[in-house]
Amino acid sequence: MPPVDSIVEFGAYVQGQKVTSEGIVEALDLVREYNTAAEGGPNAFVWVGLHEPEAPEVEWLSEVFGLHPLAVEDAVKAHQRPKVERYGDSLFMVLKTVAYLDHDELTATSEIIATGEIMVFLGSDFVVTVRHGRHCPLTLVRERLEDKPALMNRGPAGVLHAISDHVVDQYLQVADLMQLELEEVEATVFADVSSRDINRIYHLKREMLEMKRAVTPLLAPLAALPQRRVIPQDMREYFRDVGDHLSRVCEQVESSNELCSSILQAALARSNALANEDMRKISSWVAILAVPTMIAGIYGMNFDFMPETKQIWGYPAVLALMATACVLLHRGFRRNGWL
Secondary structure, three states: OOOOOOOOEOOOOOEEEOOOOOOHHHHHHHHHHOOOOHOOOOOEEEEEEEOOOOHHHHHHHHHOOOOOOOOOHHHHHHOOOEEEEEEEEEEEEEEEEEEEEOOOOOOOOOOOOEEEHHHHHEEOOEEEEEEEEEOOOOOHHHHHHHHOOOOOOOOHHHHHHHHHHHHHHHHHHHHHHHHHHHHHHHHHHHOOOOOHHHHHHHHHHHHHHHHHHHHHHHHHHHHHHHOOOOOHHHHHHHHHHHHHHHHHHHHHHHHHHHHHHHHHHHHHHHHHHHHHHHHHHHHHHHHHHHHHHHHHHHHHOOOOOOHHHHHHHOHHHEEEEEHHHHHHHHHHHHHHOOO
């Protein structure tokens, strides 16, 4: 069945300009008729954008564009690793998308990073994009290319470059925002009054790992993409530039992940140190109170033959002894840093 509910936009592009067409099949016929008559080679293509389509819709597109069944299955099920695969004369690429979710305060249950996927089917005269997830829409990418016909005239490879560049730019923005989160958490860990919220730091660590799993696997496929035969020679430098940006993002994510591990270890160590400090204070006061408790306990046994029980100054002397012992112990603990 033709995609109705899931289709975001489609269009036929000739010489970088969008051409009106009734439907996807008509747009593809128009493009192929133009490319057949063109002397300078194919420079017209169809771009179809879908959002979370159902299986029958993608299967219908596979019949129209000749997509491979394995790639179609991956596009429907989603939850794929970033990859680039070649099926005949077409290319299938999976990109993980990440988005930073705004939140007033970082807690142990805050969702910081949302992930999604963009699947791209690339042929000589068509581009089919399948997006999963609410974030990282491609509307702005399409509008930017349509506003600059010279960019759209690069063909399907130019569209793939624009999408890849847009996704990697999102990586960089999220990595910068996560770095700010880490700096804020690091400041709270080493503050004079620490929140000691290990759960919050551990949650941030999990979010960093989630981003690492989304970003790092794309390195190898994107590095190999310029060597693919379907990528024109004049576009390969552009893909290498995107690969360089991705390498920078991966390095930043890796360093942020290591920093998060260090913050977690520092928070645990600081929490243990603060707990030990509390235990020293408690132990010091217990030792101070143990002396008068012991003396009071001895004189509370009510024996007749005990020292100074018959003296008029006995009671004040014992109180003075208790006070003196407590003061001496307090000074000793203060001197040793326990109080």
